[in-house]
Amino acid sequence: MDPKDYIKKQRFYLYVVAALIIGFLGGAIFAVYRLPQVNEPSTASRQQEAAEAIASMEKAVQQKPDDGHAWVELGHAYFDTGQAPKAIQAYTKALELLPGDLNVMTDLGVMYHQDNQHQKAIDLFDQVLKSNPKHEQARFNKGVVLLTGLNDRKGALAEWKTLVQHHPMAAAPSGKMVGDLIDQLEKEEGK
Known part of the structure; x- marks a missing residue:
């Protein structure tokens, strides 16, 4: 056997192995990106969670209407879900109970802007x-x-x-x- 033929065969086998590895990695990456993310909550489930959290906070401020911090948390929940008019009401009530809270005033200002x-x-x-x-x-x-x-x-x-x-x-x-x-x-x- 000619040594040149041996080198050609060896190079051929390296190319085959490299192609297999690249194909395997490409398939694995494709599969990962194509599979649905099981741990990632859907938009509907996030909206449901937010609605449940807001309902819980609304209940909390009904039970303790003088709890300024509960009103702040309710305002934040409305803020985070883009409900500016409701956030304005909650932050305004919070400021009646916690006058001069600069962070709440700032959040209220942001909601006024959104409104x-x-x-x-x-x-x-x-x-x-x-x-x-x-x-x-x-x-x-x-x-x-x-x-x-x-x-x-x-x-x-x-x-x-x-x-x-x-x-x-x-x-x-x-x-x-x-x-x-x-x-x-x-x-x-x-x-």
């Missing part, structure tokens, strides 16, 4: 910032409302620049750095 009551949102954020000029969420959300609710780009930029002075690593909920948002807005202004 297209932009000036009420700004007024609330201003109250929070008067008490604590470094309140990160209030400052960020005021910029959001100025930009998206009132179309005041310069006002939004000013708020976010102040935010970055106090909190250089401030980030949007998406994870994007506020400094990057400022740069993007300034570039758009320059066009």
